[in-house]
Amino acid sequence: MEIFRFICKRTLWSLVALVGLSIIIFTLSRVVPGDPARMALGPRATEEAVEALRIELKLDQPIIYQYFHWIASVLKGDFGLSLMTMRSVTDDIKIYLPATLELVIVAAIIQCVFGILLGVLATASQGSYMDYFLRIIAYIGVVTPSFVFAVLFMLLFGYKLPILPVLGRTSVGLGVQPITGMIVVDSILRCDFPVAVDAFVHLLLPATALAMNGMAQLARITRSSMIDNSERDYIVMETAQGLSKKEIFFKYLLRPSVIPAVSVLALQIGALFANAFLVESIFNWPGLSRYGVEAMLFKDLNAVSAVICIVGFVFIIANIFVDILVAIIDPRVRLKAGE
Amino acid sequence: MSSEVLLEVKDLNVYYRVYEGLMHVLDDVSFSLVEGERLGLVGETGCGKTTTFRALLRVLDSNASSKGDILYKGCNVNKMSQTELLNTRRTEMSMIFQDPTSSLNPVFTVGEQISSVIRANLQAKGINYSENDIKDIALKALSDVLLPDPERIFDSYPFQLSGGMRQRICIAMSVATERKLLLADEPGTSLDVTIQAQILGLLNNLVKTTGMSVILATHSLGVVRETTDRVCIMYGGEIVEIGPTRSLFANPSHPYTRALLACVPKLTGEGIAEGIPGEMVSYLNPPKGCRFQPRCSFCNEDCNRTKPKLTLYEDDHYVACHKADL
Amino acid sequence: MNDKRCDNFGSFSDKTRRAWYRLSKNKLSVVGFVGVVVIVLAAIFAPFIAPYPTHAGKVVDFLNANQPPSLAHLCGTDPMGRDVFSRIIFALRSTLLMGVVVLSISVPFGTTMGLIAGYFQGSLIDSLITRLTDIFLAVPPLILALSVAALLKPNLMNAMLAITITWWTWYARLAYGMAVTLNREYYVRSAQLLGASWMHIIFKEMLPNCLSPILTKMTLDMGIVIMTAAALSFVGLGEQPPTPALGTMISDGAKYMPTQWWLTVFPALAIMIIVLSFNLLGDGFRDLFSTEEKQ
Amino acid sequence: MDIPILKLSMLKKYFPYKKGSFVKAVDGVSLEIFRGETLGLVGESGSGKSTVAYTIVGMYEPTKGQILYNDQDISSLYKFRSNEIKGKIRIVFQDPNSSLNPRRTIRQILFTPLKLHKNDRYKGFPASPEALLEEVGLSSIYAYRFSRSLSGGERQLVAIAHAIATNPDLVLLDEPTSALDVSIQAKVINRLMDLQNRYKLSYLFITHDLSLMRNVAHRVAIMYLGKICEIARTKEFFEKPLHPYTQMLLSSIPVVTDEEEQLKPKKITSRGEIPSPVNIPPGCSFHLRCPFATDQCKKLDPDMKELEAHHYVRCHLY
Amino acid sequence: DDRIVRFTASNTPNIDPAQGHDRASQIALVNLYDSLIFQDYLGNLKKGVAESWTVSDDGLKYTFKIRDGILFHNGDKLTADDVVFSMKRLLTIKRGFSYLFEGLVKDISNPSDDTVVITLSEPFGPFLSTLTRFYIINKKQVLEHLQDGNYGEFKDYGTNWLINNDAGSGPYKVVEMAHNQHLRAVKFPEYWKGFSSGNPEGFELLAVSEPVSVRTMMMRRQLEFTDEYQPVETYKSLEKVKGIDIFAISNGKMLYLSLNNAKVPTDDVHFRKALSYAIDYEALLQIFPWRKQPKAPIALSLIGAVSGLPYYDYDLEKAKEELSLSKYADNPEQFPVEIAWVADVPDREKLALAFQTYFDKLGVNVEVVKVPWAKFVDQASRLEDTPHGTTISESSHYSEAGSLLRAIYHSESIGTYTNTSWVKYPDIDEAIDKALKETDLNERLKLYHKAQELIVEYQPHIPIFEEPEVHAYQSGYLTWEPAELQKQEKTIVPGLDLLYMLGVQFKEE
Numbered sequence A: 001m002e003i004f005r006f007i008c009k010r011t012l013w014s015l016v017a018l019v020g021l022s023i024i025i026f027t028l029s030r031v032v033p034g035d036p037a038r039m040a041l042g043p044r045a046t047e048e049a050v051e052a053l054r055i056e057l058k059l060d061q062p063i064i065y066q067y068f069h070w071i072a073s074v075l076k077g078d079f080g081l082s083l084m085t086m087r088s089v090t091d092d093i094k095i096y097l098p099a100t101l102e103l104v105i106v107a108a109i110i111q112c113v114f115g116i117l118l119g120v121l122a123t124a125s126q127g128s129y130m131d132y133f134l135r136i137i138a139y140i141g142v143v144t145p146s147f148v149f150a151v152l153f154m155l156l157f158g159y160k161l162p163i164l165p166v167l168g169r170t171s172v173g174l175g176v177q178p179i180t181g182m183i184v185v186d187s188i189l190r191c192d193f194p195v196a197v198d199a200f201v202h203l204l205l206p207a208t209a210l211a212m213n214g215m216a217q218l219a220r221i222t223r224s225s226m227i228d229n230s231e232r233d234y235i236v237m238e239t240a241q242g243l244s245k246k247e248i249f250f251k252y253l254l255r256p257s258v259i260p261a262v263s264v265l266a267l268q269i270g271a272l273f274a275n276a277f278l279v280e281s282i283f284n285w286p287g288l289s290r291y292g293v294e295a296m297l298f299k300d301l302n303a304v305s306a307v308i309c310i311v312g313f314v315f316i317i318a319n320i321f322v323d324i325l326v327a328i329i330d331p332r333v334r335l336k337a338g339e
Numbered sequence B: 001m002s003s004e005v006l007l008e009v010k011d012l013n014v015y016y017r018v019y020e021g022l023m024h025v026l027d028d029v030s031f032s033l034v035e036g037e038r039l040g041l042v043g044e045t046g047c048g049k050t051t052t053f054r055a056l057l058r059v060l061d062s063n064a065s066s067k068g069d070i071l072y073k074g075c076n077v078n079k080m081s082q083t084e085l086l087n088t089r090r091t092e093m094s095m096i097f098q099d100p101t102s103s104l105n106p107v108f109t110v111g112e113q114i115s116s117v118i119r120a121n122l123q124a125k126g127i128n129y130s131e132n133d134i135k136d137i138a139l140k141a142l143s144d145v146l147l148p149d150p151e152r153i154f155d156s157y158p159f160q161l162s163g164g165m166r167q168r169i170c171i172a173m174s175v176a177t178e179r180k181l182l183l184a185d186e187p188g189t190s191l192d193v194t195i196q197a198q199i200l201g202l203l204n205n206l207v208k209t210t211g212m213s214v215i216l217a218t219h220s221l222g223v224v225r226e227t228t229d230r231v232c233i234m235y236g237g238e239i240v241e242i243g244p245t246r247s248l249f250a251n252p253s254h255p256y257t258r259a260l261l262a263c264v265p266k267l268t269g270e271g272i273a274e275g276i277p278g279e280m281v282s283y284l285n286p287p288k289g290c291r292f293q294p295r296c297s298f299c300n301e302d303c304n305r306t307k308p309k310l311t312l313y314e315d316d317h318y319v320a321c322h323k324a325d326l
Numbered sequence C: 001m002n003d004k005r006c007d008n009f010g011s012f013s014d015k016t017r018r019a020w021y022r023l024s025k026n027k028l029s030v031v032g033f034v035g036v037v038v039i040v041l042a043a044i045f046a047p048f049i050a051p052y053p054t055h056a057g058k059v060v061d062f063l064n065a066n067q068p069p070s071l072a073h074l075c076g077t078d079p080m081g082r083d084v085f086s087r088i089i090f091a092l093r094s095t096l097l098m099g100v101v102v103l104s105i106s107v108p109f110g111t112t113m114g115l116i117a118g119y120f121q122g123s124l125i126d127s128l129i130t131r132l133t134d135i136f137l138a139v140p141p142l143i144l145a146l147s148v149a150a151l152l153k154p155n156l157m158n159a160m161l162a163i164t165i166t167w168w169t170w171y172a173r174l175a176y177g178m179a180v181t182l183n184r185e186y187y188v189r190s191a192q193l194l195g196a197s198w199m200h201i202i203f204k205e206m207l208p209n210c211l212s213p214i215l216t217k218m219t220l221d222m223g224i225v226i227m228t229a230a231a232l233s234f235v236g237l238g239e240q241p242p243t244p245a246l247g248t249m250i251s252d253g254a255k256y257m258p259t260q261w262w263l264t265v266f267p268a269l270a271i272m273i274i275v276l277s278f279n280l281l282g283d284g285f286r287d288l289f290s291t292e293e294k295q
Numbered sequence D: 001m002d003i004p005i006l007k008l009s010m011l012k013k014y015f016p017y018k019k020g021s022f023v024k025a026v027d028g029v030s031l032e033i034f035r036g037e038t039l040g041l042v043g044e045s046g047s048g049k050s051t052v053a054y055t056i057v058g059m060y061e062p063t064k065g066q067i068l069y070n071d072q073d074i075s076s077l078y079k080f081r082s083n084e085i086k087g088k089i090r091i092v093f094q095d096p097n098s099s100l101n102p103r104r105t106i107r108q109i110l111f112t113p114l115k116l117h118k119n120d121r122y123k124g125f126p127a128s129p130e131a132l133l134e135e136v137g138l139s140s141i142y143a144y145r146f147s148r149s150l151s152g153g154e155r156q157l158v159a160i161a162h163a164i165a166t167n168p169d170l171v172l173l174d175e176p177t178s179a180l181d182v183s184i185q186a187k188v189i190n191r192l193m194d195l196q197n198r199y200k201l202s203y204l205f206i207t208h209d210l211s212l213m214r215n216v217a218h219r220v221a222i223m224y225l226g227k228i229c230e231i232a233r234t235k236e237f238f239e240k241p242l243h244p245y246t247q248m249l250l251s252s253i254p255v256v257t258d259e260e261e262q263l264k265p266k267k268i269t270s271r272g273e274i275p276s277p278v279n280i281p282p283g284c285s286f287h288l289r290c291p292f293a294t295d296q297c298k299k300l301d302p303d304m305k306e307l308e309a310h311h312y313v314r315c316h317l318y
Numbered sequence E: 001d002d003r004i005v006r007f008t009a010s011n012t013p014n015i016d017p018a019q020g021h022d023r024a025s026q027i028a029l030v031n032l033y034d035s036l037i038f039q040d041y042l043g044n045l046k047k048g049v050a051e052s053w054t055v056s057d058d059g060l061k062y063t064f065k066i067r068d069g070i071l072f073h074n075g076d077k078l079t080a081d082d083v084v085f086s087m088k089r090l091l092t093i094k095r096g097f098s099y100l101f102e103g104l105v106k107d108i109s110n111p112s113d114d115t116v117v118i119t120l121s122e123p124f125g126p127f128l129s130t131l132t133r134f135y136i137i138n139k140k141q142v143l144e145h146l147q148d149g150n151y152g153e154f155k156d157y158g159t160n161w162l163i164n165n166d167a168g169s170g171p172y173k174v175v176e177m178a179h180n181q182h183l184r185a186v187k188f189p190e191y192w193k194g195f196s197s198g199n200p201e202g203f204e205l206l207a208v209s210e211p212v213s214v215r216t217m218m219m220r221r222q223l224e225f226t227d228e229y230q231p232v233e234t235y236k237s238l239e240k241v242k243g244i245d246i247f248a249i250s251n252g253k254m255l256y257l258s259l260n261n262a263k264v265p266t267d268d269v270h271f272r273k274a275l276s277y278a279i280d281y282e283a284l285l286q287i288f289p290w291r292k293q294p295k296a297p298i299a300l301s302l303i304g305a306v307s308g309l310p311y312y313d314y315d316l317e318k319a320k321e322e323l324s325l326s327k328y329a330d331n332p333e334q335f336p337v338e339i340a341w342v343a344d345v346p347d348r349e350k351l352a353l354a355f356q357t358y359f360d361k362l363g364v365n366v367e368v369v370k371v372p373w374a375k376f377v378d379q380a381s382r383l384e385d386t387p388h389g390t391t392i393s394e395s396s397h398y399s400e401a402g403s404l405l406r407a408i409y410h411s412e413s414i415g416t417y418t419n420t421s422w423v424k425y426p427d428i429d430e431a432i433d434k435a436l437k438e439t440d441l442n443e444r445l446k447l448y449h450k451a452q453e454l455i456v457e458y459q460p461h462i463p464i465f466e467e468p469e470v471h472a473y474q475s476g477y478l479t480w481e482p483a484e485l486q487k488q489e490k491t492i493v494p495g496l497d498l499l500y501m502l503g504v505q506f507k508e509e
């Protein structure tokens, strides 16, 4: 009951955030340099054609009017026409969003699972060479941008060790009728398992490249938090009561220690979207980030606003989700929620 | 009461490494315990009671080092392998921790924590069990420590309970399954006297029925007097006096013991004593001779130079003082 | 403790001695300390250390382009024929400046916001601040940077501004999480009952207790800020060429992998050394503030 | 000892618990504390002693009832109280460890109340952290230490210094010595009594230790399940305990001398279950454990009666 | 073994002939659609959909006879009606290549089923060349797929449908169009020109241009052609791989440092000339291989470009001499020159930095700025925001000098990124205008010559080099017509896209 109220309140406030976000998005997208009509028609189009398009896009209207016009159509689910692809932005998003989501979700899972696992491993081997080794690995992960990992994976798996596919979402000719647009999910729903496996294998490299950074951070945060907690009285007591090391580490120590890592995870989902751009270009992933940045460079107002909107929305959802996760992990947060 | 020796501690030394140097906390602590015996451990704050218990279970903090022999049923705890140690902790010894608030894991329900302990114990004993059995055992233990509504408590998180309840949960955890030796570190501080009395009664019962031994560390001399067979008085990491409860309370011989007894507020209402003058011993560079000597009003040159040994004072009653007979 | 040393407890020399002891107890943090000192010195004395100091400026030497590492060019040369090692040394300047400026603005600001929100948990202020951080977190930094770049001149200063605008939110979140738990500490209650102002409680009572995780994150962030700066330079915001910047060197160099590996590997190594040093030092600092040590 | 400095009348504090039900932590407590007096508050764990103290000091808002300080109604949260009253009623929390900020030096900790309540000080009252430390009997070399390098007793003394720094009228002491050994406890108590004599302080002294209470309190109140069941002057209380719960308490005090053993009433063993504050049984809340319970006890909640001068009891037996 | 040709491009194409005009779209369109007139690699105009044509004497009326028996991909027959529809659609939508015809084509009609008449509003010499960019779509099929839109009775004019599908008659037909990912097309067996046996069964256009990915795929033989935007290092390393060849031709594209002639100090013609002499063109060719030093204001491979003009070469003495003639001779360092390079093309940075070094020798201070493409295009539309210099490349849209002259040097293009001079040179304008109106080729060439002489005189921009189109391709198992022609030392004239699939053949094993 409490958690339900908590979610409601949280969601309501997120709506406020969304309105704020929409204003920022709108201003930002107008402030980004370039004349969208000119960009759309190409440098050789005549001035009249450009002017006509400008009027069509309502760029001649006052900015407040433009904003409300935009909001009104967004609420109807219509983001307008993309000047870059000349298609409805909503149609574009339908393709790109699931692709990126698939990537980001898998990356987040990899990040979470391996980051925490490495953190536990480092704690368990605290002070030993293994710990130092993991520490170095973590630093490499933190300072190496994800696209450099992408390049390295591309070289390693694309050329030297061609065991994993490096391009696209599926092998040529494979595919499924979209339901959610996420190929792995769709093919499982349609019981087309070879495609699911193929799509999953295609996900591995880009998702890992994307995940490395956050994974390293999570590992560090988990480690330091676990070490902080490992001298707590309750851990001493559990040891004294003869619980096995494994049980203590993976259950009693991990759960209270994982909370900071999980709250950082919410922030990292945003970072995943931001970092996805170059990784998507390298692996030819038809993703939203790539679309967004290209649209931005093309000054495709509608597409840019839509992308920020969607990313912001996903981020806010992810944030709520993580808050709930924290509440599930830590009863103190959950039961306080109704206060 | 059988008279088989269960635990023998010989020359236990514990050091803590800190900024200022090496703290020599336990200094040649030796005592022994027979099966079914109840031993009281009394002393001032910081005299090393908790440290002794943690050394017995080998769960000292990471900056500690421990030397000496702890023979439990003839096996040296300090030399046990990890599996032996695990087995000992699971089936032989258990400890009630001093601070119930921080020794319960805040993010797991009470039930989960108790069940884990019971499961580990049953596994080590090789007993077949089902999850229901475990819950039954846990619920019984909770009602044994007089917790109202054990079902609800089983599903609660520690922060939902009052200080006294948490303390009782820690006790329940240690007595849920049969152990040979119970190390109870201040088990009654946050309980009111009626409940404290009943819980101590419960421990006594266990001693009687299962032949368990108990070491009870507490500040409350009254409790010691009423529930133990023998008392061990510690001062500054040393045992200064050890003997049968009756004889010790009747005839306190070490100046520290006497001073301590004098500080206890009395029901007779004659006011509060002054407390022992002077400061606690410094473990960094403890006095050469007797550790109590700086605060002792009877001391002389001798006390300054040589460390007194535990010597027989009367029947099974040992004192470490050059001036014991004064 | 009735130790003689108690007498000058808290005096300045004792405090520093104590701090140094704790720091030096952790051998690695000494390594970090030395590393930071070396890096800072190298940045200050770059013109004297770099073998080809002019290569940080307007120099093109196509005859020497793309040389692999050798004695003459420790880290090889880039496609413009410039000495990579010299450029790395010079890049330390803007890189350190970037990290220090961004963090020294965003950390105090973010932390304060987080603490205020956490202290007034459940109130309107809390909701406003936390949602504000949500908004700022939700806007992709690249897009924010593009807009800043559009409005202002694309130089190092404005790049720092763009990063700072997004960066404080992380600290706000971090501090918020801690403040919410600190709220229930008795010393905070005690200060409230005493009639202390919220400023006092936030800065005097709460802040010292959340420094350690913030410090840890801050040192890790040294590296992340540098890499973000590189991402911004992708859209033309940041240190302008030919002035070298480590992040930009890496991202430009990645195009030439693996044949001209030295273009990526050495600057990356440099960043790693920076982050490692700051991190180890930060760990040492965290020990300084940690309460774990029982006495 | 005639004008009460603090008067509680029918104070109630319920905590919401699950749907519709309440934890009745404090369920109608009326008390008076006089200037210069120590009122001992004893009761079983969970009976609401801390809650009473927290409500007085404004951490909780009372569900019902009044708190009168010098005849002035202050039954509101601390936020709405004047700074003067905040300085006049102070609390020492149960656990000194958690009430001292681990990252501030003792000097910084003690400086805060001094700075905030400058006006309230009259001549001769300690005006610097060092003087305050001396006042509670600690050497001023402690001023630059952090609380973690102090012993439990020393911490407790610092907490007391913190509480008296504002020159209060009333100090609420929540189990100030339960974590201390007897010798340190003796020192702390002596210091408290000394302060009381010098500054005419009033104390509400919460503890489980009846032997201690015997020696420090002027009057003793016994709490059971959120209600006061007996109040009396200390001497009378120990000599002539009336309420069965009081008798039960006194009979189970662990003592160290045979002489004391004589003073304890005949052992009364408790029976039955301990009720929870969520569903307090009808009638007298103690009847489930009371060996003398009658049918009347099961139905009717007894009223407070003054049996002798200043000796009040809530029981059907009298 | 599927005989599929895969190549990369920086983005997925817009396959609607009335919308697509960028590089990727050009490649796609030429393979999917037919045009009235077709040009071969050597620049000769060939008959396409038009079997024959006549031009009226005033150069205003073009009559085309439509070939019989051409089938669209869905089996419909191509008629004159489709041609008229396609042109009208292009002119209405006003996107893509419509700029070639807007204001020029006054009327188009089909007096009979196999005749199309186009009337121009003024004579335009290279009109036939531009017609190679006019693609014919299937009217019936488009009308079947109309969706809501704002073109009146034509609703959306099929734009939504044509973005994902083709309605052409070209040699290949679309099977899958995945935006931001790839375009997949297969052979259209009934293509009227027929195929030779080695022609690919299909092609795949991949929207990847990350150098690493491209290189990896080439080496794994998962790619037959690279795009032309790879950094030099990619080509160089691919060149070493067995079975991969680099093919580079100058296709009329010119890279130049476009100058703002209205800003101090680049407003001074001597200053501009000084800069032109200060550039070490030959040294640049070393890091930018496959390029050619310019010998004229436009690329020599274009019809009408003049070789043999007295042209700028690296000569520091002359540069200093010119500088001393300029208004800023005394204190050139006080007038910093801002040179922008477009961030999307990484190699350009090297160039900008090279200029910085070269101009430094003259005492001119150069500030290098990196700008994203969109920002640059925007800046170029305002005089005060246009930097002093910008490295930019421009290619011709039909294979004659007029295309580039008009785009780079004519004052009508001021305000677009191709001409940032901001100063009108009326004599240059006049010469170009005249040339473009001339229908007689020889006369036109003379006029082109005149214009180029004037340009050299004013030097509004500095040509840096002719930028070739460079592709790496799998020569091990492919023969590629342009490459074969180059081996025979023939001059390839831009016009037909190099990646025309009919020019590609798999070698027999």
Ligand SMILES: Nc1ncnc2c1ncn2[C@@H]1O[C@H](COP(=O)(O)OP(=O)(O)OP(=O)(O)O)[C@@H](O)[C@H]1O
Pocket: B016, B017, B018, B023, B025, B043, B044, B045, B046, B047, B048, B049, B050, B051, B052, B061, B062, B063, B064, B098, C293, C294, C295, D152
């Ligand atoms: N991890 C540690 N590092 C340094 N010193 C420690 C550590 N643990 C305990 N000590 C010190 O060792 C001494 C003995 O502590 P211990 O906890 O055994 O005392 P105790 O007898 O249990 O006291 P109390 O009655 O207060 O519980 C104290 O002075 C304490 O400060």
Ligand SMILES: Nc1ncnc2c1ncn2[C@@H]1O[C@H](COP(=O)(O)OP(=O)(O)OP(=O)(O)O)[C@@H](O)[C@H]1O
Pocket: B160, B161, B162, B163, B164, B190, D015, D016, D023, D024, D025, D043, D044, D045, D046, D047, D048, D049, D050, D051, D052, D277
């Ligand atoms: N914030 C709270 N929310 C809900 N219930 C509470 C809260 N605080 C106290 N209680 C409940 O109120 C009752 C009285 O608690 P209180 O802390 O006053 O007891 P106490 O008499 O001080 O006990 P102890 O001797 O253990 O300190 C307990 O049952 C407790 O569970």
Ligand SMILES: [Mg+2]
Pocket: B049, B050, B051, B098, B185
């Ligand atoms: Mg202890």
Ligand SMILES: [Mg+2]
Pocket: D049, D050, D051, D094, D174
């Ligand atoms: Mg309490």
